[in-house]
Amino acid sequence: MPENTPTPGAVPEGAADGTPHLQFRDVVKKFGDNTVLDDLNFSVSQGERVTLIGPSGSGKTTILRLVMTLEELTGGYIDISGQPLQYTERGGKRVRVPDKQRRRTTTQIGMVFQHFNLFPNMTVMENIIEAPVHVMGLGRDEAADKAEALLDKVGMAWKKDARPSQLSGGQQQRVAIARALAMDPEILLLDEVTSALDPELVGEVLGVLKDIAAETDISMLIVTHEMQFARDVSHRVMMFDQGSVVEQDSPEKIFTEPEHQRTQDFLRAVL
Amino acid sequence: MGGLTDFVENFGINTEALVARMPVILEGILVTVQLTVLGALGAMAIAMILGLAQSVKLAAVRIAARIVVEFFRGTSLVVQLFWFFFVLPLLGWQLDPLFCGVLALSLNYGAYGAEVVRGSVGSVPKGQYEAISALSLSPLRGMFRVIVPQAWALMIPSLSNLLIQLLKGTAIVSMITLHDLYFQVDQLRRTTGTWYAFGFGLLAYFVIAWVLVAFMNALEIRAKHRIGRGPSLRESLGQLFRSPGRKQIGGELA
Numbered sequence: 001m002p003e004n005t006p007t008p009g010a011v012p013e014g015a016a017d018g019t020p021h022l023q024f025r026d027v028v029k030k031f032g033d034n035t036v037l038d039d040l041n042f043s044v045s046q047g048e049r050v051t052l053i054g055p056s057g058s059g060k061t062t063i064l065r066l067v068m069t070l071e072e073l074t075g076g077y078i079d080i081s082g083q084p085l086q087y088t089e090r091g092g093k094r095v096r097v098p099d100k101q102r103r104r105t106t107t108q109i110g111m112v113f114q115h116f117n118l119f120p121n122m123t124v125m126e127n128i129i130e131a132p133v134h135v136m137g138l139g140r141d142e143a144a145d146k147a148e149a150l151l152d153k154v155g156m157a158w159k160k161d162a163r164p165s166q167l168s169g170g171q172q173q174r175v176a177i178a179r180a181l182a183m184d185p186e187i188l189l190l191d192e193v194t195s196a197l198d199p200e201l202v203g204e205v206l207g208v209l210k211d212i213a214a215e216t217d218i219s220m221l222i223v224t225h226e227m228q229f230a231r232d233v234s235h236r237v238m239m240f241d242q243g244s245v246v247e248q249d250s251p252e253k254i255f256t257e258p259e260h261q262r263t264q265d266f267l268r269a270v271l
Numbered sequence: 272m273g274g275l276t277d278f279v280e281n282f283g284i285n286t287e288a289l290v291a292r293m294p295v296i297l298e299g300i301l302v303t304v305q306l307t308v309l310g311a312l313g314a315m316a317i318a319m320i321l322g323l324a325q326s327v328k329l330a331a332v333r334i335a336a337r338i339v340v341e342f343f344r345g346t347s348l349v350v351q352l353f354w355f356f357f358v359l360p361l362l363g364w365q366l367d368p369l370f371c372g373v374l375a376l377s378l379n380y381g382a383y384g385a386e387v388v389r390g391s392v393g394s395v396p397k398g399q400y401e402a403i404s405a406l407s408l409s410p411l412r413g414m415f416r417v418i419v420p421q422a423w424a425l426m427i428p429s430l431s432n433l434l435i436q437l438l439k440g441t442a443i444v445s446m447i448t449l450h451d452l453y454f455q456v457d458q459l460r461r462t463t464g465t466w467y468a469f470g471f472g473l474l475a476y477f478v479i480a481w482v483l484v485a486f487m488n489a490l491e492i493r494a495k496h497r498i499g500r501g502p503s504l505r506e507s508l509g510q511l512f513r514s515p516g517r518k519q520i521g522g523e524l525a
Binding site for chain 1: 399404407497
């Protein structure tokens, strides 16, 4: 792994013992005959924010879904703080990690989806406290207080009793961000969180995320088409194509003087 | 047997006979309603269990549920009823006729309902299942807090149809000595002839079915409102008697 070049003012420290927060080892993901990720290796340090860019179909979203265990690894390993997520090696054999243990690991991971995926049968407040109460075992009042603070942070406290269907896309996404943060994730996965929004609503969501990035040391893995946002919040940008890393570097470097032709072509097309 | 002219000529007398028999007819309606309501509750419970069992990870559970569904869906309601009432006593179990009726209706319509439950649970958007995973909610909790409440709104129109069929299915229980609405209509026939008695029978079942449809429509409107689709029940009282599953006016916000 090359040294990260962090953005000024927010230097990720990394775990004291040097264990990466998130590590992909020889990861292979196939859908049928289609190989989406081919022998992928990379890691994310504690507190580091990494943005994945690249053409659609390059496997960026699959990476996030693998970390969230929404997809099953075909080959290789993913470790979270050195703990195996989906598979582990035992006596030279690749062994599946049981569901219960997977769920224990994934409580440290939060994800925000392109289509928000709020629960329509619950109010904003209920959406947020459901997991803290029933997964983390928080008391209802405590969870509600915490939810209120988070809703305040994303500017949605005034809508806490509304149903998702009564909110705009941008509002729903801000609630979804609060819902993910309510679980105190150590890793946050942002999967094209503004792609389903009307253009005028993109700003409010990115604004909230920038604030969160500035205030917390949550490690983030971000897939986005918003290059300015990637530039503003990431410590490192990874350019993907056809399931492997073309190049990775600080956002300044990638966006101003990318080394590879493939990156140059991609950025020319999207910027 | 008198024809239509008979029906018209004797309408007055027949109606007097009907009024005279009204107390027993009402008792018959009560039996029919009891069978319908208890049968529907039993069927709903069985439908939920067998429907959800088919989405369980463990293959043995899925297969077992599948077999039960196919068996009770594929065997005749009348034969099932006779089994519970005439065959089980031979094996030493004498069941109450009303219980037999409810049991047969529950199992038969529960098997049909299981398919409705399975289908609607599968129709809840994939993103909802993914959000459950992403929040590390247990599959069981996710199923009952997130998936079933949404699937419920989707399954009601089909359940409405099954409920009406179940109501009409109850008409066979007079074969196992129950004095239900059909039995009383048949008794009425002895005094009034076929035209009048079965004419009344049609009407009586139709009115009960109509009440059931209104009730199910109310459930549907409420369920849809709860997942943010469509107006509240209070705002849509006028739509209670529409056909099941029809789009509500002003609905589909989501």
